[in-house]
Amino acid sequence: MRLGDTVIFIGLHLHGAAEHPAIVTRLWSDLQPIGVESVCVNLTVFPDTDTAPVVRSAVQLYATRAAAEHARSGGAASCGVAFTR
Numbered sequence: 408m409r410l411g412d413t414v415i416f417i418g419l420h421l422h423g424a425a426e427h428p429a430i431v432t433r434l435w436s437d438l439q440p441i442g443v444e445s446v447c448v449n450l451t452v453f454p455d456t457d458t459a460p461v462v463r464s465a466v467q468l469y470a471t472r473a474a475a476e477h478a479r480s481g482g483a484a485s486c487g488v489a490f491t492r
Contacts, residue, residue: 408431408434408446408448408468408491409431409434410431410432410433410434411430411431412430412431412491413428413429413430413431414428414429414430414431414448414450414468414489414490414491415427415428415429415472415489415490415491416428416429416450416452416463416466416487416488416489417475417476417479417487417488417489417490418479418486418487418488419452419454419461419463419487421454421455421456421458422454422455422456424454424455427452427453427454427455428452428453429450429451429452429453429463429489430450430451430453431448431449431450431468432448432449432450432451432462433448433449434446434447434448435447435448435449435465444469444474445467445468445469445474445478445488446467446468447465447466447467447468448465448466448468448489449462449463449464449465449466450462450463450466450489451463463486463487465486466486466487466488466489467488467489468488468489468490468491469488469489469490469491470490470491470492471490471491471492472490472492474490475488475489475490476488
């Protein structure tokens with residue numbers, strides 16, 4: 408994971424969509440590799456409308472959609488989660 412990588416953010420509900428592309432703007436814990444569990448990142452989220460980009464801080468980023476959805480369903484990530492693929 409590097410600055411500028413594109414990921415999918417889950418948790419911003421706009422115009423019927425809950426998943427939006429986002430760009431990583433900060434890695435909080437780059438020592439933990441993707442796939443172990445998650446890394447903490449800051450994101451700029453781009454909703455699929457004329458809505459301005461949204462900034463999210465300290466988002467847990469997971470390697471897979473399944474891992475991100477599991478974390479979100481457990482209530483541990485109320486501000487949203489993201490995944491890489």
